[in-house]
Amino acid sequence: MCMGHRFLCGRSFCPILLKARLSLSIKKLLDALEIQGSSPPSTFVGSWGYPKVTIGPLTPPIKGRETCLMDSPEKWIHMAMDEILRYRFMLVRGKIRVGVEEARNPGRLVLSVQEIAMSTNPVDLEVDFKRKPSLKPVFSPREAPMGFSAPIKRLFLEGNPKIQRKIDYVTSDVDLKANEAVINLYRAGFPQRQIMRIFSLGLIGLKSKRRIVPTEWSITAVDDIIGKTLHREILGYPEINHYLVFGCKALGNNVQILMMPSTWMFEVLEAWILTTKPKIYTDYEYTRGRKNYAENTAGAYYAVRLPVLEYLSMERRQAAVIAFLEVYREWVPLGVWRFREIAREALKKKPLRFETIKEAIRELNKKLKISPYFWLRKSEIYRSFTSQTKLTSFV
C-alpha cells in the first residue's frame, strides 16, 4: 500500500486510477485546448521544486454554483468515496511556474489566481492551455487528489470574484502578521479551506515576508496556528470531571477519541490496518504543547488536534486526550482533511461518559479493530496519565 505516494505499492497498474478511469467519462469534455467553467473556488500550490513552485486554479469543465461542493471537504464525509473521486477528477488543474516570492509583486496570472483564492463564491473562468490537459493523478497524504492538468497560457476571470470585506481588509493590511490574520479570519467564521487558500497564495502577513506556500504545508500550518491559539486559551480552564469517549467511522476511517480528567495533554495513535500486525505511529505533547514537528503522524496530528481543541474551548474545559485513528483497506488516500472532519463529526455527538478509565477502555474495545490494550502499550500519554504523580499530592 502506497499511503498516498504513487506506485509504491509495486503493482503494475494503480487500482485507484483504474477506478477513476472507469467511473469517469469526462475525457471527451476535456479534449480541447481551453475550458470554461466555474472554479469552486479552488487553487493549488505544489511543493515540488520549492522555492520555484507550480500554482494554478482548479476548474471543472462545467459552470454553476454547485461546483463549490468539489472543494468543500467539510461536506464530504457522508459521501461515497467514488463520488468524491469523481468530483476531484473533474477538476482540471492549470499550472503556472513561479517563484514563491512573487506573492509580493504578482504578475497578471498570479494576481488572477490570488483573486480566485480570495473569492467566497465559485468564479467563472476561461482557461487557455499550452497543451491538452492530461490525466496524471496526484495523490498526496494531505491534499485531496487531482486528475487532469496542463500549463496555462492565458487565464480570464469572467466578472469580478466576490471578495468579502473582512478578507479584503486582512489581505490589504501589510503590517498584520500571518498568524494573526489567520486567527482573525477564523474568529470571523470563514471556512478553514478558504483561510488555507489565502495563506497558501501569500496573501496575508507582513509585506516583506509574504510568499506562496505549497498547499500541503499550508493545510497543516493553518491547523497548527489555530490550534496553538486555542491551546493557550484552554490552559486556563478547569479539568473535565469524567472519562469521555467520542467516535465516528466514515470513508474507511475510524476515529475514536478518549478524554481523561487532567491538564492538557494530547496524543495521536495512527494505524493502517492492511496487515494482521499493523504498525502504530504516534506523536504526543505534554501540557505546554510541542515545539517541533510531529514527524510520525505528520498532518494527521494537527488535523485532529484542532477539532479536539475547538471542543474543549467551547466547553471551557481542559483534558488529556488520546485520539485513535484506524485506516481500513477500503480507504484511498484522499487527504488529511478526513481526519479533521471525521473528528469534528465525532465531537459533535454526545460523548459516552464513564467514571473510571477501565470502563472507558472497555467501550473503546467495542469500537476499535485493534484492541485498546495493544494501542495503549504504545501510548506515552496514557502511561503518563496513569503513572505520573503530581507534586500537589505531596504537599
Next chain:
Amino acid sequence: MFSFMVDDVNLLKRVIDSLHILVDEVSLKITDESVSTRCMDLSKVALVELYMPREMFVKYECDKEHIVGLNILDLKSRVKRASANDELTISYNDELKMMEIIIQGASKRIFRFRTLTTVEGYLERVPKVQFTAKAKLLSETFTNMVLDSEIVSEELILKATEKKFIAEAKGESGETIVELEKESEGLLELNVQEEATSRYKIDMLKNMVKGAKISETVDVYISNNLPLKIEYVIPGGGKLAYYLAPITA
C-alpha cells in the same frame, strides 16, 4: 519601588533560562533581603524555586515587599539584548507602573514593559518530603546520567545505596546503567540514611539539568518513591532548586 543591578549579565540570562524551561510566567517576590520565586509547571509535576540574596547584586534597593507577575519571554527578550560587559538594572517604575530594564554600556538603553496582573501558581508550597539520601555530584556527571538513560527509555530509576549512586533505564532497545561509587570522581559526597529508589520522567529531568550551566556541582536528594529535589548553588550565595514528582511503577 525596587531596583537591583547585576554585574554578571550572562549568569542572569542562565537563571532566567532555568525558570523558562518549566514555566512561562512567574511571580517574583522582592523584599529588602532577596529576590525569590517558587512556581509550579502547568501539569503540577515539577516546581522550581529560586532564591537570590541582596548580596548577589551590585546595587540593591527595596522599600517594601513587592510581588510582581512577569511573562518570562518579556523579561528574556530584553535581557538578551545586553552583552557581557554591560551593567544591567532591573527596577519597577512606580509612576508609570511598569517594569524597567536599564542596560548601561556604550549607551544607556531603557526597556519598559507591563507586569502581569494575575499569575497563577504564585509562591507555591514546597512538597513536604523527608529525604533519606543526598548525593553531591559534579553537574556534568549528573547531566550525563540523565542523557545516557534517555537513549533507551523515557524514564529512569535513581537509586542510592550506602556505597553507590545509580541511574538505571530500561527500554525496548536495551538498558543503561550509570554507577557512581563513593570513590568515583563525579561523586563528591553521598549521605544515605536509608536506601532509596525512585522513578522519574527523563523528559522533565533533562530540562532541569540545564541548570548545570549555573554551577559546577549539584545536590540530588531522593527518597523511596517520593519527589526528588535537585539543587544548584548560584555563585554569590543564591540557589536554584527543582522538585519533580515520581512515577509509579
